Amino acid sequence: MKLLSLARDLQRRKARERQHRFVAEGVRTVEALLASGLPVDGMLVTAALREQARGRALMEAAEGRGIAVADVSDAELESAADTDTPQGVLAVAPIPERSLRAPEGAASRFLVLDALQDPGNVGTVIRTAAALGVTATVALPGTVDLWNAKVVRSTMGALFVHPALPMSWEAFADFAATHAVPVWAADTDGVPLDQVTTASLPAHLALVVSNEGAGLSAQLSAAVTSRVAIRMAPGIESLNVAVATGILLHALRVE
Amino acid sequence: MKLLSLARDLQRRKARERQHRFVAEGVRTVEALLASGLPVDGMLVTAALREQARGRALMEAAEGRGIAVADVSDAELESAADTDTPQGVLAVAPIPERSLRAPEGAASRFLVLDALQDPGNVGTVIRTAAALGVTATVALPGTVDLWNAKVVRSTMGALFVHPALPMSWEAFADFAATHAVPVWAADTDGVPLDQVTTASLPAHLALVVSNEGAGLSAQLSAAVTSRVAIRMAPGIESLNVAVATGILLHALRVE
Numbered sequence: 001m002k003l004l005s006l007a008r009d010l011q012r013r014k015a016r017e018r019q020h021r022f023v024a025e026g027v028r029t030v031e032a033l034l035a036s037g038l039p040v041d042g043m044l045v046t047a048a049l050r051e052q053a054r055g056r057a058l059m060e061a062a063e064g065r066g067i068a069v070a071d072v073s074d075a076e077l078e079s080a081a082d083t084d085t086p087q088g089v090l091a092v093a094p095i096p097e098r099s100l101r102a103p104e105g106a107a108s109r110f111l112v113l114d115a116l117q118d119p120g121n122v123g124t125v126i127r128t129a130a131a132l133g134v135t136a137t138v139a140l141p142g143t144v145d146l147w148n149a150k151v152v153r154s155t156m157g158a159l160f161v162h163p164a165l166p167m168s169w170e171a172f173a174d175f176a177a178t179h180a181v182p183v184w185a186a187d188t189d190g191v192p193l194d195q196v197t198t199a200s201l202p203a204h205l206a207l208v209v210s211n212e213g214a215g216l217s218a219q220l221s222a223a224v225t226s227r228v229a230i231r232m233a234p235g236i237e238s239l240n241v242a243v244a245t246g247i248l249l250h251a252l253r254v255e
Numbered sequence: 256m257k258l259l260s261l262a263r264d265l266q267r268r269k270a271r272e273r274q275h276r277f278v279a280e281g282v283r284t285v286e287a288l289l290a291s292g293l294p295v296d297g298m299l300v301t302a303a304l305r306e307q308a309r310g311r312a313l314m315e316a317a318e319g320r321g322i323a324v325a326d327v328s329d330a331e332l333e334s335a336a337d338t339d340t341p342q343g344v345l346a347v348a349p350i351p352e353r354s355l356r357a358p359e360g361a362a363s364r365f366l367v368l369d370a371l372q373d374p375g376n377v378g379t380v381i382r383t384a385a386a387l388g389v390t391a392t393v394a395l396p397g398t399v400d401l402w403n404a405k406v407v408r409s410t411m412g413a414l415f416v417h418p419a420l421p422m423s424w425e426a427f428a429d430f431a432a433t434h435a436v437p438v439w440a441a442d443t444d445g446v447p448l449d450q451v452t453t454a455s456l457p458a459h460l461a462l463v464v465s466n467e468g469a470g471l472s473a474q475l476s477a478a479v480t481s482r483v484a485i486r487m488a489p490g491i492e493s494l495n496v497a498v499a500t501g502i503l504l505h506a507l508r509v510e
Contacts, residue, residue, distance in 0.1 A: 244501070
């Protein structure tokens with residue numbers, strides 16, 4: 001079965017990059033994929049999916065859009081799934097082609113992920129960026145593949161609608177320079193957020209968040225114009241990166 | 256072996272409640288437990304732990320405090336561990352006895368967890384509360400056991416130093432009434448945070464965060480005097496509860 005072999009193959013990053021495709025698994029994620037209007041190659045479903053009303057609705061939605069739906073056994077589905085319980089459904093879809101658009105409107109916020117490796121954290125960060133009105137999220141090299149199944153799942157559908165894309169630091173630095181977007185970074189040695197006044201916030205802004213502990217690369221460091229910190233209670237080392245990103249994006253929001 | 260059987264038994268909530276003990280696993284968590292100064296019954300270690308300098312340092316720290324260290328096989332350690340990779344060490348310790356103290360100082364913040372069930376989220380919420388200077392965190396019934404191994408691990412040691420404790424709603428409502436602490440709740444239909452001015456923040460405040468979707472119970476609802484919301488971009492349903500709690504606690508901070 002062609003779609004099943006493709007889905008199995010897409011568990012590897014190299015295959016996703018070669019095929020320009022990814023796998024979405026689980027009822028909620030596949031629902032969000034269909035709702036996003038992104039093209040979908042096909043779906044693999046098991047008998048269990050037909051037993052629940054929500055599963056049948058999902059299959060009808062797929063068939064209504066002319067998406068191929070193939071029946072597979074539980075064991076076959078599991079062989080292509082990242083989770084132990086893929087809930088009877090996975091979909092294969094092309095990775096959307098995305099590029100950064102020039103900042104527009106009264107204000108915009110870009111989020112830049114510097115070598116964030118945990119897929120669950122990266123998914124939650126993207127979900128957070130989408131919820132807080134970020135224009136686009138850039139994944140620098142060293143960051144986990146955005147189309148990794150666990151990242152996809154952890155975004156709760158946000159990855160299908162929020163423009164998140166991989167970019168080299170050079171390409172992003174070019175973009176920021178061309179459009180005069182200041183680049184700020186989260187840094188425990190930075191200015192505490194509560195000392196940053198709303199009036200001092202630039203209309204357009206990119207915020208870099210890094211891997212805990214690793215710090216910014218020297219190259220990145222040179223391009224950063226301000227560093228901001230979340231004031232922490234004594235004796236506590238750090239916040240979870242998704243929590244820290246949420247606090248920072250919320251405090252730096254202007255619209 | 257007594258400590259091994261006890262550790263295995265403590266995988267069940269009922270046993271933790273009966274024995275008033277919990278298990279901490281992994282190098283980082285056990286290091287944090289020792290650093291907290293909480294009493295420790297004993298440690299189980301495998302040969303692998305002795306092979307790394309950090310593991311040897313941990314054993315020396317334990318022995319320096321007179322804590323019993325017992326050697327077990329990999330299979331034995333795994334039989335008592337929650338993770339697949341307990342990193343060669345787990346410790347058994349008494350659950351600290353905690354109670355809420357009256358609010359003191361110029362300002363205080365209490366966090367109240369209403370039926371939060373995901374252990375990873377609850378752990379991250381406690382880590383966040385500790386980092387943002389919250390006075391104490393209360394877990395209402397319906398919330399996962401705070402001494403569940405995954406909660407313990409996800410707090411990154413914060414549970415050993417931050418006063419988090421289970422309480423009934425009645426007991427917490429009594430406390431809040433006695434000390435005139437207003438109770439606010441996170442609620443998507445509440446007043447957006449950016450409309451809450453610093454000047455309007457009470458000196459002492461309890462914030463209730465709930466299970467996404469489930470909403471507040473009627474009983475709790477009656478006691479809540481204000482509802483606050485995080486403004487979200489259209490089409491996005493919700494934030495991860497730990498991210499939302501971080502944003503709220505940061506915005507409602509006064510000290």
